[in-house]
Amino acid sequence: MLVTSSRSGPRPGGRAARVQAAVHAAVKALQAEMPTSDLTVPLVAARAGVTPSTIYRRWGDLSALLADVAVELLRPDGDPPDTGTLLGDLAAWSELYLEEMSSEIGQAMVRDVLGGSTPPSADDPASCRCHAFTESQLETILERARQRGERGLPTADALMDDLIAPILYRLLFAPRPPTLEWLRARLPTLLRGPGQSAFQRKP
Template sequence: MPIKEGIRTGGRSARVQESVHAAVRALLQEQDRSTLTVPQVAARAGVTPSTIYRRWGELVALLADVALERLRPDTAPADTGSLRGDLLAWAEQYLDEMSSDVGRNMMRDVISSACPGYCTRILRSQLQVILARAERRGEALPDLDRLLDLLVAPTVFRILFAEAPPSLEQLHGLVDLALA
């Protein structure tokens, strides 16, 4: 079931979402995610299980929604004064956040949901900010899809499926490759 994006902000719906998200975050601090259940989340959030099922459909969609909330950036990517510097700063922060256990679990939750494209929209938005700044500075710009294919995709693959995430040296190489 896709994450519902058209839900109005504020009001009862927003309070329910925040309560349920807070319950999930708290329960994941206390127990392994494999033991988490919708009735536990509902009890902690002060809602009925049917409220969760009606809104999210299943536990995996709820976990993905909580993960996506955490994936949304709080601030714009760092402005270092150059496209390469901005991409390095962004990529290093992304690697640091996503290669943690919490980051890996968030990515797995999103991948297992019916809406992994939402993650791409978040990444595109962040990278577009970096590219727009570089364009204002008159720098040559790579294609946005090139950044996704040559920087983001191998980083995510190595975080999720390799024995180790990319090293900083490898990450810097990916940035240079994407800019070549």
């Protein structure tokens, strides 16, 4: 899927796919050589072997291109770990999520995604894809729980609000980032303890 300044479209094929792959590869190579703040569209275009106008026409501006690259890096590599219980699955997956997002690389990718959206909205492909990736992982975890016959499950939307949102808010704005200890203490409370009513549950 391409990121433009105004709309999203289907994932390109043929020449469009080759151009996107070349430009993405150029961005990643340049980011390994210099600070992202030093990147320019002409630099990326020269490395990718395309004209600057190709990048402007396809992505709109550099921030949208960086957001597009970052979103692809944030795409999950596979399904969440299957531990046999909802609590175990959420713990295993959310700990990996926290570790990845709190790393230096993860923080840089989040900044790039946010830099391509002012503010994120339903019309912003980068933020929508980030949301869709995470929601899909949570839906996989919940579907496993349903198949096991677990009841009183939260919705994926509620997990986004009560689990993912606090992680990202603390990573972006809190004076101290969230820790694995904080997360491990939070999960059982959300699912079984006094905070249970915070979840929008299905019977």
